[in-house]
Amino acid sequence: MSERNDLAEAPVAFVTGASSGTGREIAECLARAGYRVALAGRKLDALEETANRIAARGGVSASFPFDVRDEAATAGAIASFLEWSLGRVDVLVNAAAIPGPVQVPIGKLAVSEFDAMIDTNLRGPFLTMTHLLPVMIERRYGRIINIGGNHGMRGRAGRVGYSSSKWGLRGLTRCAALEAGEANVTVNYIAxxxxxxxxxxRNWTERARQEGIDDATALRRYTAEMGPALGQVNEPADIASMVLFLAGEGGRNITGQEIVIDGGIVV
Ligand SMILES: NC(=O)c1ccc[n+]([C@@H]2O[C@H](COP(=O)([O-])OP(=O)(O)OC[C@H]3O[C@@H](n4cnc5c(N)ncnc54)[C@H](OP(=O)(O)O)[C@@H]3O)[C@@H](O)[C@H]2O)c1
Incomplete structure (x- = not known):
């Protein structure tokens, strides 16, 4: 743990995938908004880097390293987290995921690769919700935000494991929303x-290297292939802003929804 739990009245958020990328940005945004943030991921050193960035801006966080595929480890880490937060959890963000291989069709995709995506991207959120949703229901307050993907809103050749896991997460989100609504717990999905x-x-840089173009051109080509109406990809802050909205008063009466943030690809 990187910080003392010394803001006893502040709301508490539990964020998986907080060791890098979008999950880290979400954790930092929640901390800036006054949440005490539990940082979850496998790599303690990377979680501690997030914690240091939060502490540098006066925020409070603690690291809980575990593998979301491991049921016992998830239960143990969440028990430690609830000791730290004195039983309080206001927000759960499930951002941990793996992308898996791309452009690998059924027949070529190893079953173990498919399983890894389902275990991390779908079963992982189920496990954290298994341990935290009852606490929210008991407290009669909670905001759960599952980070899916626009590949969970459409099919994509060569991404069967990833797309299936993100479609499944929509089902988990909707069922939980219906089960928990009566207890004032909202459950939503960002795509x-x-x-x-x-x-x-790194992918765009690698493409640039292979095609002998510069990074900016590689990004432009990638974006053109994806075809967003707005002609741009997301910054992590685009996702974090929506998490803050759903966690706050604006999200009070929104549940069981899928909010697509992709510049207008899935329209
Ligand atoms: N990047 C995109 O273009 C994109 C597009 C659409 C949707 N998304 C979704 O947005 C979310 C964040 O993606 P990102 O690209 O920002 O992530 P990222 O930088 O690739 O980081 C993935 C995070 O997931 C954690 N993680 C992976 N496997 C784990 C496991 N078994 N147990 C615990 N933690 C695990 C990693 O932590 P450790 O390495 O420390 O375990 C890391 O913090 C994901 O749900 C992703 O599917 C991303």
């Missing part, structure tokens, strides 16, 4: 299109 995180930037 981003491409986000300019380090992992994606």
């Amino acid at each position: 981003p299109g491409p986000i300019a995180v380090e992992r994606m930037k």
Whole structure:
């Protein structure tokens, strides 16, 4: 743990995938908005980097390293988290996921690869919700935000595992919304299109290297292939802003919904 739990009245958010990319941005945004933030992911050093960035701006966070595919580890980490937060959890953001291989069709995709995507991207959120939704229901307050993808709103050749996992997450979101609404718990799904995180930037740089073009041209070509009406990919802050909205008063009466943020690809 990187910080003392010394803002006893502040709301508490639990964010998976907080060790990099969009999850890290969401964690930092929630901390800036006054939440105490539990940072979840496998890599403790990367979680601590997020914690340091939060602390540098006066925020409070603590790191809880675990693998979302591991049921016992998830239960143990959430038990430690609830000790830290004195039983309080206001917001759960499930952002941890793996993209899996791209352009690999059924027949070529290893079953183990398919399983890894389902286990991380769908079963992982189910496990965190299994342990945190009852706490929210008991407290009669909660906001759950599952980060899906626009590949969960359409099919995509060569992405069967990823797309299936994100479609499944929509089902999990809707069922939980119906189960928990009576207890004033909302459950929603954000469906981003491409986000300019380090992992994606590395892909664009690699493409630029292979095609002998510069990074900016590679990004323009990629964006043109995706075809967003607005002609641009997401920044992590685009997703974090929606998380803040859904977690706040604006999200009070929104549940079971899928909000697409992709510049107008799925229209
Ligand atoms: N980037 C995009 O273009 C894009 C587009 C649409 C949707 N999304 C969705 O947005 C979310 C964030 O994506 P991103 O690209 O920003 O992420 P990213 O930078 O690739 O980071 C993935 C995060 O997931 C965590 N994670 C992966 N497997 C895990 C496991 N088994 N247990 C615990 N944590 C695990 C990683 O932590 P550790 O490595 O520390 O375990 C890391 O914090 C994901 O749900 C993704 O599907 C992304």
